[in-house]
Amino acid sequence: MTLPGLTIDPAAATPVYRQIAEGIQRALHDGRLAAGQQLPPTRDLAKQLSVNRNTIVAAYDLLVEQRVATGHTGRGTFLVGAAGGDRPVNPDDPWLGAFARAVQGPGVGNLLTIYRVATSHEGISLAGGYPAGELMPVEPFARAMEKTLRERGAEVLSYGPTAGYGPLRETIAAEMSRKGAPCDASSILVTNGSQQAMELAFRAFVDPGDAVVVEDPTYTGAISALAALGARVVGVPLDDQGIRPDLLKLALARHRPRVMYVQPTFHNPTARVMGEARRREVVAIAARHRCVIVEDDWAGDLRFEGRDLPTLHALDGGKHVLYLSTFSKKLLPGLRVGWVVAPEPVFDRLVALKQIEDCGTSPLVQAALHAFIASGFQEEHLARVRSAYLSRSRAMDEAIRIHFPDGARFTRPSGGLFGWVVLPDSVDGDELFTAARERGVLVGRGSLFHVSGGGRNTLRLTFASSSEEQIRSGVKVLGDLLNRRWPKDRAASRERDFEAVPIL
Secondary structure (H helix, E strand, O other): OOOOOOOOOOOOOOOHHHHHHHHHHHHHHHOOOOOOOEOOOHHHHHHHHOOOHHHHHHHHHHHHHOOOEEEEOOOEEEEOOOEOOOEOOOOOOOOOOOOOHHHOOHHHHHHHHHHHHHOOOOOEEEOOOOOOHHHOOHHHHHHHHHHHHHHHHHHHOOOOOOOOOHHHHHHHHHHHHHOOOOOOHHHEEEEOHHHHHHHHHHHHHOOOOOEEEEEEOOOHHHHHHHHHOOOEEEEEEEEOOEEOHHHHHHHHHHHOOOEEEEOOOOOOOOOOOOOHHHHHHHHHHHHHOOOEEEEEOOOHHHEOOOOOOOOHHHHHOOOOEEEEEEOOOOOOHHHOOEEEEOOHHHHHHHHHHHHHHOOOOOHHHHHHHHHHHHOOHHHHHHHHHHHHHHHHHHHHHHHHHHHOOOOOEEEOOOEOOEEEEEOOOOOOHHHHHHHHHHOOEEEEEHHHHOOOOOOOOEEEEEOOOOOHHHHHHHHHHHHHHHHHHOOHHHHOOOOOOOOOOOOO
């Protein structure tokens, strides 16, 4: 198999692999190649063009990163006919091929896709990972903001310390210490949400090409941040207790990463909670392999059933664990206030990186948030939303039991904002997403959270941002689609259309 008309100029300034990728894009744009068409095997095209096979591999990788093609292990590389997922490829675009790999890979595109769906206000949304708008403490925060401006206006409207507003850092440290994770304000860096905290932690430890161990599936923001840094993401599967220790040991021994990223509490997207014994085991394994743990505790304060468990940071004493958390999920997402707790040698480097990025999080927002917490509004708010989220999670569980087909498994969480659904293997979650959207229901596609290429039969369904009536209506629509498109007699015969990439 060859590509007629494709030529290269070895003497040109443009690298050969980019010439090949752009030539394929031009052929697609001109109609000489079609969306869905399989590209030649790398060896065949290398022979046609008299180049090294690795040059063809690099060209195909670039096409995949630009989302012009998709690669399937064992099957080959196929054209999809779009750049960025929704725009025709124009080979004469002056920006084509100009961007750094950090901003044109599929990880970044997937994050943007999820964000657009999550923030959409169309129909019934079971896709977003954010609090309910009608439960947000708007009026109490407005009073806290007014009080802050009246009493400290000039101070908080000026530049503030890069590490954060002192009183807020002290409040965070006191709350963490009360929960069994002693720390002081000098180890706390306030960030623009936990997304920035995570990105700063990764930047401090990860160079291009470095391996980073994550749970598989995991939070898409972590996948995108690591992709932008050029990291090699190594996914370790989960069981009901969280990341599997046997495979974690294997991954750490084989890849020797400097850092691993985990979410022990209300894992995003599966909503699982790592048991205390497993937490201790994970901390011990990481310590033996001298691997720093980045612990993302994004929803620890949103537990509505069961007992709180010690964080990895608490079990480790904060020696080898960087702890991340946020006010976005439990209060007001628009505040964009999170934090990271780190030992002194790491803390200083994180502050330097934050200084480079943005010179500090808004002093006004931080001071108003501190006033809000000091007035007792946060505890009042948390008591109210925990009760509401418990009722909504139960409504979703009940609706799924009624409407979903046999074989569907829903992980009803003990806290957080969403639950996890594993559907029969015959179900294509991406196809279900499209069909449900046409019926006015948005869902979170599980495939976007997987680093191994799997998860096509999984969904993340959010209960926190919809009423119980909307939850029941939305789940009924999904159930109707599932039972109509994937009846029982097809379940045994339909093959899944992806192959998982080996993770270790």
